[in-house]
Amino acid sequence: MSTLMNVPKKGGLIQTENHSSDLPTLSSWIDDLFSRDFPSVFSQNFNRGISLPKVNIRESADAYFVEMAVPGLSKSDFQIDLENQVLSISTNKEDKKETENDRYTRREFGYSSFKRSFTLPETVDEGKIKAKYNEGILSILLPKKEEAKQKPPRNIEIS
Incomplete structure (x- = not known):
């Protein structure tokens, strides 16, 4: 199965304490810059890449069921492969929106992709x-x- 590691929103894997002064260090300033939640007005015009989609997996007596939330795609966008008991689900989508005017004031394009892989139990047909x-x-x-x-x-009857 896939394994994900959550990294804290503020800081990284190693946190250091700054006792020398009240001024921020360069590394803490960079950490703050990239961990900050920007308002949607600022971020809405940037590439809307797909984050790793969430998956529900359940088991019944007869089967396993995998459900993945991936709105905004079509079935032709998916690639599902099975090799050596590993099920891989991926997509690559290029999104281009352009005006037909030569002097455009706005041009948008984006590229998004993901790949999730799961090791299947030997019991799967x-x-x-x-x-x-x-x-x-x-x-x-x-x-x-x-x-x-x-x-x-x-x-079982007893004889």
Whole structure:
């Protein structure tokens, strides 16, 4: 499965204390600059790249279900691969918006991509995996092999 590490919003992995004066150091000034939440008016005209999409994974007796929230894309934007029990979901999207006027005052373009990879359990029937994209949600069905499906309890008669 994929592993993510959260880094604190203020500072980095190592924090140092500044006892020498009240003036900020260059490194603390840079940390503050890049960790600051800019107002949406300032940031809305910049590249709207896709951050790593959130994923829900659930298991039933017969299958695993993967749901990924990725609005604003079409099903042709996705690349889903399976190799050596690793399911990879990726997309690359280039967005260009231009005015047809030669003297434009605004020109926007952007590029966004992501890739998520998951190691599948050996119980998944790789030949029966299905995917669909509907209203911003990519859903992947990972059926279990017949021998791995949970059997209902049965009563055994005593002779």
